[in-house]
Amino acid sequence: MYELGLLPGITVEVVKRTPLGGPIIVEFLTQRLALSLKEAHWIHVDVLS
Amino acid sequence: MSMSCHDSSGEHVLHTNSQANPWINRIVLVGNPNCGKSTLFNLITGMSVHVGNWPGVTVDVKMAQWKVDGEIWEVVDLPGSYSLLGKNADEQVTSNFLLSQEYDVILNIVDSTSLERSLMLTLELLDLQKPMVVALNFVDELEKSGATIDADKLSEELGVPVVPISALKGINIDALKEALKNARLPKLIPFNRSLENLIATLQKRDNLGRFQALSSIASEQTDMDEIMGHLDGIHPQEHIAMERYRKAHQIAMGVMKKLPEKWKWSDMLDHVLLHPVVGIPTFVIILYLLFKVIFAVGQPLTDLVAGAISWISVVVTTHLPNGLMKDFIQNALFGGVGNVISFVPLVFVMFFTVGLLENSGYMARASLIMDRPLSRFGLSGKSFISLILGFGCNVPAILSTRAIDDPVERKIASMVIPLIPCNARLPVLTVLGSALFGPQALVAVLFCYALSVVFSLVLAFAFRNVAFKRMPTFFALEMPPYRMPSLKMTTKLAWFRTKDFLHKAFTVVLLATVVFWALLTFPLGADVSQSYVARTGTFLSRTVFKPLGFNWQMSSALLMGLAAKEAVLSSLGQLYKASGSALVSSLASSFSSSSGIAFMVFFVLYVPCIATMAALRKEVGPKWTVIQLVVQLVVAYLVSLGAYYLSYLLFV
Ligand SMILES: Nc1nc2c(ncn2[C@@H]2O[C@H](COP(=O)(O)OP(=O)(O)OP(=O)(O)O)[C@@H](O)[C@H]2O)c(=O)[nH]1
Ligand SMILES: [Mg+2]
Numbered sequence A: 001m002y003e004l005g006l007l008p009g010i011t012v013e014v015v016k017r018t019p020l021g022g023p024i025i026v027e028f029l030t031q032r033l034a035l036s037l038k039e040a041h042w043i044h045v046d047v048l049s
Numbered sequence B: 001m002s003m004s005c006h007d008s009s010g011e012h013v014l015h016t017n018s019q020a021n022p023w024i025n026r027i028v029l030v031g032n033p034n035c036g037k038s039t040l041f042n043l044i045t046g047m048s049v050h051v052g053n054w055p056g057v058t059v060d061v062k063m064a065q066w067k068v069d070g071e072i073w074e075v076v077d078l079p080g081s082y083s084l085l086g087k088n089a090d091e092q093v094t095s096n097f098l099l100s101q102e103y104d105v106i107l108n109i110v111d112s113t114s115l116e117r118s119l120m121l122t123l124e125l126l127d128l129q130k131p132m133v134v135a136l137n138f139v140d141e142l143e144k145s146g147a148t149i150d151a152d153k154l155s156e157e158l159g160v161p162v163v164p165i166s167a168l169k170g171i172n173i174d175a176l177k178e179a180l181k182n183a184r185l186p187k188l189i190p191f192n193r194s195l196e197n198l199i200a201t202l203q204k205r206d207n208l209g210r211f212q213a214l215s216s217i218a219s220e221q222t223d224m225d226e227i228m229g230h231l232d233g234i235h236p237q238e239h240i241a242m243e244r245y246r247k248a249h250q251i252a253m254g255v256m257k258k259l260p261e262k263w264k265w266s267d268m269l270d271h272v273l274l275h276p277v278v279g280i281p282t283f284v285i286i287l288y289l290l291f292k293v294i295f296a297v298g299q300p301l302t303d304l305v306a307g308a309i310s311w312i313s314v315v316v317t318t319h320l321p322n323g324l325m326k327d328f329i330q331n332a333l334f335g336g337v338g339n340v341i342s343f344v345p346l347v348f349v350m351f352f353t354v355g356l357l358e359n360s361g362y363m364a365r366a367s368l369i370m371d372r373p374l375s376r377f378g379l380s381g382k383s384f385i386s387l388i389l390g391f392g393c394n395v396p397a398i399l400s401t402r403a404i405d406d407p408v409e410r411k412i413a414s415m416v417i418p419l420i421p422c423n424a425r426l427p428v429l430t431v432l433g434s435a436l437f438g439p440q441a442l443v444a445v446l447f448c449y450a451l452s453v454v455f456s457l458v459l460a461f462a463f464r465n466v467a468f469k470r471m472p473t474f475f476a477l478e479m480p481p482y483r484m485p486s487l488k489m490t491t492k493l494a495w496f497r498t499k500d501f502l503h504k505a506f507t508v509v510l511l512a513t514v515v516f517w518a519l520l521t522f523p524l525g526a527d528v529s530q531s532y533v534a535r536t537g538t539f540l541s542r543t544v545f546k547p548l549g550f551n552w553q554m555s556s557a558l559l560m561g562l563a564a565k566e567a568v569l570s571s572l573g574q575l576y577k578a579s580g581s582a583l584v585s586s587l588a589s590s591f592s593s594s595s596g597i598a599f600m601v602f603f604v605l606y607v608p609c610i611a612t613m614a615a616l617r618k619e620v621g622p623k624w625t626v627i628q629l630v631v632q633l634v635v636a637y638l639v640s641l642g643a644y645y646l647s648y649l650l651f652v
Helices: A037-048 B035-044 B090-102 B112-126 B140-142 B151-158 B173-181 B194-208 B210-218 B225-229 B236-255 B263-273 B281-318 B325-339 B346-362 B362-369 B371-375 B381-390 B396-403 B407-419 B426-467 B488-504 B508-521 B532-542 B554-562 B568-574 B580-590 B591-603 B610-651
Strands: A013-016 A024-028 A032-033 B025-031 B062-068 B071-079 B107-109 B132-137 B163-164 B476-478
Touching: A013 B263, B025 B035, B025 B090, B025 B112, B025 B225, B035 B062, B035 B071, B035 B580, B071 B580, B107 B112, B112 B132, B112 B140, B112 B236, B132 B140, B132 B151, B132 B173, B132 B426, B151 B163, B151 B236, B163 B173, B173 B426, B194 B210, B194 B236, B210 B236, B263 B281, B263 B362, B281 B325, B281 B362, B325 B488, B325 B508, B325 B568, B346 B362, B346 B381, B346 B488, B362 B371, B362 B381, B362 B476, B381 B396, B381 B407, B396 B407, B396 B488, B396 B610, B407 B426, B407 B610, B426 B568, B426 B580, B426 B591, B426 B610, B488 B508, B508 B532, B508 B554, B508 B568, B508 B610, B532 B554, B554 B568, B554 B591, B591 B610
Parallel strands: B025 B071, B025 B107, B107 B132, B132 B163
Antiparallel strands: A013 A024, A024 A032, A032 B476, B062 B071
């Protein structure tokens, strides 16, 4: 994940949820990444706590 | 640009007049996935490697020549990479190349519409301490979005030439050439004091280069206590990444005038195409239209080519005396290979339309929609494109699984693709369907398609849960913005994939048809019913195929199908000595409806053609290929047996 630039401390914004509970699209470093809900959840908690 | 040989900041100007003293032999293109490396590569070398609006398109190393003012530079296209320390297969190809091969200049391609993120890799490349040039690609899009980047200032920050270009539009390529001739060693951009101390210590102690020292810190190869002492207990790889991010952020903020708005249009489209309610029917409609267009355009073309080939076959063979030679040309060459070639238009149209969807950015969305449903079967949305390609031809579909980064998923996807009915299976199913159900043929064909899709998913589930008891790795896919697909690029992409199909026609299929032709023709002078194939077919029809009610013609035709699926039709024709509607009626009268249905089911599910087996062996190795073939054969047999008894109950 670090390689993708997804690092602790950076701001990640959820821009889009996808149908059927699919991955969500997040934006950071002016870039967009689709992440499965499980992963995204984990990241979220990690970042905000 | 500095002309001195050595200035105070430690920069070196390697050569200022390269005309007199050519020093570049090899340039490597390095950058994030989907930043346009292959587009630039094709533009400057005139090659046509695979390009797509999808990360992970290039999966191995491609080289070609670039002729610049009388010099010849070798250019290397590498797979996209986020980091030289990355763990996925593509990234390792790139870092292995950079660390172990000879080259003179790194040409770092940067997607200027996501500068900050791209700079993370740029900063890492600088630590290789090789002459480097940065190309700011996508300037056309950047300008459209109203943003600008101060290239001179960026060049100053990085200590290497920076040239804004557009690989797609061919903008500023001459400036890029000049910059490459003036490539120089980058200046050193220091990390924080404690990390720098650690690097220096390691460099001295183990006699390492800067990059090697860094990667040994990141991979924790060195004494952990020592490292942790220096880095306040933060995981070293994370520490390094944080440092780079801070730097990248700082540089990007300093050189960008306004942030790009490349998502404005995409967001509007996504609002509909990824809408929780509207998104699903749209997805279904798009897939339906996809197949509709493929057959509406591809089928007539294929009929045309098939007609032309049989016309040529007649012209060529009428003047030949009857005998072995004529039979060989007629049946093995025109009947076998000619038949495969007649599918080229259909396959090309298929790959072209799928390519349009890929390059527009929609395929990435489709794989998000399909992610959850596919995950129930042990796959992820990333397998979706490969599965769809399988409907065209299994061979390129299996090769395309290389873009899937989870190795277990890649294996599973490759192993279920042979169950996806390729274009070659369609005409056989159509003829069988008409023989059995007359005007209701289409329903029977669609049923067979549905059956094979269902069983490919069942098999995926079984492979994931029985053979590979490992959870899928996390799903992360970089989202490309929607783009107008370029016709030229899409044509190239479709041609690239069709070439796999053609290649198959002239190698494996040619060989197999010759072998099977011989088995059908010898012993010489005897009737086909006495040929080696027919004898084997007869044997099979009296043993394993007896419960299914397959006669010797059907069993022999299935054997011939190993060369190529479409060969089942031509060999049925030969064995029944009939073709067209005459074949349909001889088929109809020669088997019961139960055995006919069982035959259709067996045909659509049983092992793939030899070319697909070869592709599979290349991707998953001999062991898994054998397992796959055995499993698929057993499944086909059992399902077909079930269909036999079920239809017996229903129809008799
Ligand atoms: N507008 C615009 N589009 C571009 C430019 N360069 C590349 N593209 C498009 O960007 C997409 C990705 O291009 P590729 O050349 O396949 O990217 P790559 O870096 O080789 O990608 P990987 O092989 O996956 O690492 C394609 O759809 C190209 O048409 C550019 O300068 N301007
Ligand atoms: Mg590429």
